[in-house]
Amino acid sequence: MYDGTLIVESLKVGTELEGVPFTVRKVGRYDVGNASTDQPKVWSVVEFEVERGEELAGLLSQVLDSPGWYADLHDDRETFVVFPRRVFRYPRGDEAARAEAQEFGRGLAIPEPQLDWTR
Numbered sequence: 001m002y003d004g005t006l007i008v009e010s011l012k013v014g015t016e017l018e019g020v021p022f023t024v025r026k027v028g029r030y031d032v033g034n035a036s037t038d039q040p041k042v043w044s045v046v047e048f049e050v051e052r053g054e055e056l057a058g059l060l061s062q063v064l065d066s067p068g069w070y071a072d073l074h075d076d077r078e079t080f081v082v083f084p085r086r087v088f089r090y091p092r093g094d095e096a097a098r099a100e101a102q103e104f105g106r107g108l109a110i111p112e113p114q115l116d117w118t119r
Contacts, residue, residue, distance in 0.1 A: 002053035002080070004073030005117075006060070008044035015063040022050035034113040038068050048073075053080055057087045068110045072117035081117055083108060093119060 004022075011017065026047040035041050050056050053073050057080040060071050064084045071082045074092060081088040081101040088104070090097030102115045 002050050002056075002073040002075045003118075004048050004050060004053075004056075004071065004080075006046045006048065006071045007069065008046060009040050010065055010069035010071065011063050012065040017059065017063055020050065020052050020056045020059055022048045022056060024048050034111050036068050036109060036111050038109070053078075054089070057082045057089070061085055061087050067108045069108075070105060070110065070117075074118050079118065081105075095119075 006017075024046055026045075028045045028047075030043050030045060032039070032041055032043050035043075050073065053075065057073065060082040061084065064071065064082065066084045069084065073080050073082075076092065078089060078091055079098070083104060086104065088097065088101035090101075098119065105115050106112070
């Protein structure tokens with residue numbers, strides 16, 4: 001089972017996230033202190049769990065908006081970091097692979113404090 005986080009505002013307008021069932025564990029709405037100029041100041045955050053992590057990562061890569069958004073999910077063994085049209089998948093604790101995904105995120109102008117997904 002993979003645990004993940006999705007910011008609802010990161011979805012492209014007019015898209016739907018369907019076809020891969022997941023369980024919502026928590027929904028919250030937060031005033032974000034480190035939003036970029038392209039991001040709203042208030043985010044709706046969905047914490048979830050999913051069995052079919054690879055499938056959900058592929059679907060998310062198609063519906064995430066640009067620039068500056070990503071979603072992440074992980075289990076005890078691996079991590080998926082999903083950007084628009086790009087998925088990074090690597091073993092948990094692989095700092096070189098994590099750094100590569102973070103560098104990709106910097107190229108999308110994601111603020112540094114947001115590049116903090118679970119190791």
